[in-house]
Amino acid sequence: MIRVGVDVGGTFTDIVLERTRVAGEDDQQVVVTKVPSTPHDQSEGVVAGVLQVCKQAGVAPGEIDVLFHGTTVATNMVIERNGAEVGMLTTRGFRDILHMARHKRPHNFSLQFDVPWQSKPLVKRRNRLPISERLMPPTGEVDVPMDEGEVREAAELLKKRGVDAVIVGFLFSFLNDTHEKRAVEILREVMPDAFICASSEVVNVIREYERFSSTAMNAYIGPKTARYLNSLETRLRDNGVQCPVRIMQSNGGISTVAQSATHPIGLLLSGPAGGVIGGRWTGGHCDTGNVITIDIGGTSADISVIQNGELRIKNPRDTEVAGLPVLAPMIDIDAIGAGGGSIAYIDEGGAFRVGPRSAGAVPGPACYGQGGTEPTVTDAQVALGRLDPERFLGGDLSIDRGLAEKAIKVHIADPLGMSVTEAALGILKIINNNMALAINANSVAKGIDPRTFSLMGFGGAGPLHAVALGEMIQAEAVISPLQPGITAAMGLLVTDLKYEYTRSVLQTLDDADDDALARINAIADELVAEADAQLDADGIPADARTYTKVMECRYLGQGFELRAEMPHAALTEENKHKVIDSFFDVHKEAYGHAFRDQITEGVTLRVIAGAEVDQLRLSNLDHGGREDPHAALLYTNDTVFDDGHPTPTPRYDREKLLAEDRVNGPAIITQHNSTTIVPPGYVATVLGHGDIRITRT
Structure with a gap:
């Protein structure tokens, strides 16, 4: 069995190959490598890295059995706002929901605040077309039948305008999706080449703004993501790699290319998620379940907390990308613009700053000698003698200390009247403080005491900063994983197949009778059936499948929910209290209190289906026990x-x-x-x- 994990970063693409059970050889071989990323087309760097690691391992590309991939294609599209031109069909009278949102100001007392859903909308107002139709709560009965003629006219207009993708978002479609499904059929007849999706297919839950925005996000990144994944598969096949490709998801699971191409919204944290999975796996080797991970690459630092060996999943109210809500399950990861390529500069007011602007892969830090002239964090490390030219990337990449010192002297040291050494130390102090503040925001501000956690620094730059950061947050220890620069790629090889399916339930649990519970159980059965259909397509045997049911609950009258565990068996009058008690426990953990005498309402039912895959295994080192060997x-x-x-x-x-x-x-x-x-x-x-x-x- 030969498995390959590929994680694409802003500067480098990391690759790990694992070969197990090879006749006549050791039980396992693990080979790792890094190649420069290719931002213009990530698939070029991916294929180059796969071919390079195969050459190092002495295997033919055609021998690879499965390839796992973590990508930032979707995330970059949203951040850079270069996605598809999207059209929208929505219920007449509600075309401006995407503009009005929740009437919340991102910064209440700022006169210069930006509202991203208005300044950079995913769907322009001219492309949001109203359709005569109306469903009524609480049953979803049809009040106004959908005007199919209007749908066809709207489709023709959007086709004439040349939009790349179209979404259908009707009011109360989570109660009855017949109108949305029929509208999608008509759109596909008129626009067979467009990327088309309905809100009931993407996030079939309550709250029209978040549902519409999430569906718009899915369509915004859909065409380019699908093209990238298809291009990747084609490029791999052209180079002899014929194996299945699996894609890392934001929720910490893996999915197929086909599923990822139709639901790319699940890829928005694909890149960072692999690192957190790898961090949890490494924590298990180090006999610690309490780990704060910081993945420091060339352009960003991604921070997450693993408590008692469990990943933290973001609350739905917090799942956003670039200021836009995304109702997709995500590992709780905070990202800041801090990495080896972060540029140090003096702003217009004379302040000494570092990042978030990055030198990226091209031209890279000044020390790379590829045209970069501005000083970066990597240049500061080189100038201080912490990175040796002869040992950088094992000598695969040449760096010039003189260029690093020159950049720091010209842009920082001379203008501020200090030495190059003082300026370089200043760069590191600033970037470390920025990262320490972000770590505290992800831990202390959420009730986590870092003094009882180990800080794990990985990514190419992680172990360079880890001890300084551990000291600043008072972590009990610092861990440098076996392969820090490849930890995210290794995480891909310890990730299970995972899909999540959701449906709104809106039912108070305290007074739920047999009929109400039967309705909830029927919804759960439908979601399991959806999951089984996908797992059947993946060829997963029935006995290898796992199912977890979660109910997102709130106190009656609350605005947002928390995840509560559900029993594996069907809900009954006898066991429904387990869901209520779980909600109370989660609420107390999140907010420090729980009102156990109040009514609990279930809002969303979620079925998490998956299957375990072969896990990357590491052999034990020989015993040394030496002092400064x-x-x-x-x-x-x-x-x-x-x-x-x-x-x-x-x-x-x-x-x-x-x-x-x-x-x-x-x-x-x-x-x-x-x-x-x-x-x-x-x-x-x-x-x-x-x-x-x-x-x-």
Whole structure:
């Protein structure tokens, strides 16, 4: 079995290949590599990386059994606002819901605030066309039949305007989707080449603004995402890779190319999600279920919290991308513009700033010698002697310390009247403070005490900053994973197949009688049937499938819900209290209190269906137990730490470290895809699989 994981970042594309059970060889072979990303077409970098890792592993591309892929295509489209031209058919009288939204100001007291759903709408008002039709709550009965002639005329108009995608969003369609389904049929007759979807297909739940916005988002990113995925499959086949391709989802599961192409809304956190999965897997190796992960790449830092070995899923009220609500399940990840490529500059007011603007893959930091002239965080690391030119990416990428120092001197040091060393240290202090504040916002502000958690830094730049960040947030330890620069790609190989299906229920549970509970159970059965149809298409055997039922609940009269666990069996008068009690417990954890004497209302039923896949396995290292092992020592170079003075600092080859080896700071541990810094006053201990725990001496 040969499996490959590919994670695309803003600067590098990371690839890991696992080969198991090969006759005549060791039980397992793991090969990792990195190649520059190709922002103009991510598939070029993906295929180049796959071919490179195959060459390193000595396997033919056609031998790969399955390829897992995490992508930022969808996210970048929304951030850069370069998606499709979208049209919309909606209930007459409600075409402006996407403009009015919830009448909330993003910043109540700002005179310059931006309202993204108005300034950069996913669907222009001229393309939101009203249709005569009306359904009535609470049953979804038809009050005004849909005018099919109007639908056909609207379709012809949108076709004439050349829109790439069309959505159908009718009022109360979550109660009765017949009008939406018929409108979609007519649209596909008139516009067979357009990307078309209905709100009842994408997010079949209550709240028309969020439902319409989510469906618009699905269509906005749909055509380009589908083209990318199809192009990727074609490019892979043309290069001999014939295996199935699976795509990372925002909820921490994987999906098929076909499902991802029709529901690309599930890919909006595809890239960062793999890192969090890899962080949880690594935490298991390190015997800790409480981990704060920070994935620092070239352009961004992605932060998440894993508590008791469980991923945190965002509350639906918080699931947004670029300021727009997206009713798709997402791992709770916060991203900020902070990475190795973040540019340091002096703003118009004379303030010293770093990021969020990034040098990206092209031209990259000044030290790359590819035309970049502005100083970046990577340039600061090089200028301080923390990254060695001869060891950067194992020597695969040449860097020039002189160019790094020149950029810092010209743009920062000279204008501020300081030395290059002081300016470089300032760059790192600013970027570290930015990241520490973001970590606290994702942990302390949400009731998590970092002092009882380990901070895990990964991504190419993660272990360079991890100890400094761990000190700032007072984490109990810092972990550098076995392959920090490839952790997100490795996470793809420990991710299970997962789909989520939702339906509104709107039922108070305390007084729910047998008829009400039977209706909820019928909805659950329908969702399971939908899941089974998808798993059948994936070829998953019935005995390998898993199902989890969740009910999003609130107190009667509340505006938003929290996820409560449901029993596996059908709901009855005898077991419905388990859902209520679970909601109370979750509410207390989230808000610090629970009103157990109040009425609980179930709003949305969610079925999470999936199947376990083969997991990446790591062999145990041989036991070492050595102190500053000389066998792993490479050389000693001067390095500047926070005191500002050059300090002779030994470099160790991580591949030569064994289990229970201890490396005392100051030290730098190098490997192909990342560099781990052990500052003075800290000690690094190698764990059983090769992960490193760093603590104060």
